[in-house]
Amino acid sequence: MSPIKQTILVTGGCGYIGSHTVLRLLESGYKVIVVDNLSNSSFEALRRVHELYTRVAPKDESPASLTTEQLIPFYQVDVLDRSSLIKVFASHPEISAVIHFAGRKAVGESSHIPLDYYNVNISGTVNLLQVMDEFHVRKIVFSSSATVYGDPPVIPIPETSPIVASMSPYGRTKVFLEHIIKDLCTASVVKHQRYVKECEAANKSVEHNYEWSAMLLRYFNPAGAHPSGIMGEDPQGIPNNLMPFLAQVAVGNLEKLSVFGDDYPTRDGTCIRDYLHVLDLAQGHVAALAKMDTNHTAGLFGCKAYNLGTGTGCTVLDMVRAFNRAVGRELPYVITGRRAGDVPNLTADPSLANKELEWKAEKSLDEMCTDLWRWQRTHPNGYSPAQNQ
Ligand SMILES: NC(=O)c1ccc[n+]([C@@H]2O[C@H](COP(=O)([O-])OP(=O)(O)OC[C@H]3O[C@@H](n4cnc5c(N)ncnc54)[C@H](O)[C@@H]3O)[C@@H](O)[C@H]2O)c1
Numbered sequence: 001m002s003p004i005k006q007t008i009l010v011t012g013g014c015g016y017i018g019s020h021t022v023l024r025l026l027e028s029g030y031k032v033i034v035v036d037n038l039s040n041s042s043f044e045a046l047r048r049v050h051e052l053y054t055r056v057a058p059k060d061e062s063p064a065s066l067t068t069e070q071l072i073p074f075y076q077v078d079v080l081d082r083s084s085l086i087k088v089f090a091s092h093p094e095i096s097a098v099i100h101f102a103g104r105k106a107v108g109e110s111s112h113i114p115l116d117y118y119n120v121n122i123s124g125t126v127n128l129l130q131v132m133d134e135f136h137v138r139k140i141v142f143s144s145s146a147t148v149y150g151d152p153p154v155i156p157i158p159e160t161s162p163i164v165a166s167m168s169p170y171g172r173t174k175v176f177l178e179h180i181i182k183d184l185c186t187a188s189v190v191k192h193q194r195y196v197k198e199c200e201a202a203n204k205s206v207e208h209n210y211e212w213s214a215m216l217l218r219y220f221n222p223a224g225a226h227p228s229g230i231m232g233e234d235p236q237g238i239p240n241n242l243m244p245f246l247a248q249v250a251v252g253n254l255e256k257l258s259v260f261g262d263d264y265p266t267r268d269g270t271c272i273r274d275y276l277h278v279l280d281l282a283q284g285h286v287a288a289l290a291k292m293d294t295n296h297t298a299g300l301f302g303c304k305a306y307n308l309g310t311g312t313g314c315t316v317l318d319m320v321r322a323f324n325r326a327v328g329r330e331l332p333y334v335i336t337g338r339r340a341g342d343v344p345n346l347t348a349d350p351s352l353a354n355k356e357l358e359w360k361a362e363k364s365l366d367e368m369c370t371d372l373w374r375w376q377r378t379h380p381n382g383y384s385p386a387q388n389q
């Protein structure tokens, strides 16, 4: 008989990082429930997760005989919608932790519609945390970002680097949310101590633990796709990020890449980022959940931040060359002016995650590019069936 599996609620589980993480969770033996309002994704991502999981699942599970919703219960719910969230938690008392991806993530757009970003990212997360607390689910893995470091004083960046009033409303939501989650963890220790004292005074047994545990995962730059070629990033409209933009140039949907500035203090003048394969990033979430469990067994709760990156920085032009190798031809680009808010170098010091989470990004730059290209050339329009081969 299979051991009892923990159930993880994944918000934003149909999105780019979320869908790859849902697959890794299933492969690691977790049960998964997904909440997503599909504002930047489609249910098709979960169908692909189902298909891929069917290929590797243990024989006694036979997921092929299930519908996708039987394998992965799915709720098209907005994290701002408190009563619907309550229904999800009430229907699934087995939820033991939440991985929270849902939110808006376009840096540029956040400067034009800051209230939407503060509403979805901050109010949506506070809403979720309140509902979790109500249902005694007090373990969260949160999608933070390297953007919280602003323009950091030291490269590679350790977690002790100051987190700052970041460069965009989007970035600020991540900074605020880190503070909010830390405050919640701190307050919960006091609440639990008070509760324990009350129990002792009333000669009652201690039935609950009010203490929160949180993992703030500061992602560097996720790239790539599942090596099968059937799952990948499916950005709406013109992509904001470098790698999906390059991939769209390669399939002919966009004419050429604009390289935003070649006058930065870097080896070729273009910005340096730390790109990691999306499956390595997905595995980071599995490692963070495992660490929370080990901590709990040792009686440790509270909030901890980890960098998820490779520790190696690549310039924009390094990435163009790497993607050219995968595609087998030179893609057109033009150097333009700097993009507002970009900083010269965001390269992780991942040693804390390497040591404490026993996690390391394993996949190479060439794998990221080859996997991205396999996905994009077979799905030039992402999950939308129109014109895909
Ligand atoms: N992709 C990156 O480069 C990157 C880097 C650092 C941090 N992050 C963070 O990681 C998380 C996931 O990013 P991603 O790249 O997978 O983005 P994504 O847009 O592909 O995924 C986000 C998912 O959340 C859903 N969603 C959005 N608003 C929602 C709401 N109000 N209620 C319910 N669902 C909602 C979307 O439909 C989507 O499926 C985000 O929080 C993002 O800020 C991403």
Ligand SMILES: O=c1ccn([C@@H]2O[C@H](COP(=O)(O)OP(=O)(O)O[C@H]3O[C@H](CO)[C@H](O)[C@H](O)[C@H]3O)[C@@H](O)[C@H]2O)c(=O)[nH]1
Binding pocket: 105, 107, 145, 146, 147, 219, 220, 221, 240, 241, 242, 243, 245, 257, 258, 259, 260, 261, 270, 271, 272, 273, 316, 339, 342, 346
């Ligand atoms: O068309 C483009 C797009 C990007 N770039 C450059 O490529 C680099 C990477 O840009 P991305 O937009 O791909 O990624 P960012 O580092 O700006 O931001 C991403 O990673 C951050 C963490 O490092 C945040 O989490 C943020 O949410 C996420 O979009 C930057 O130097 C940018 O100027 C171009 O030259 N042309």
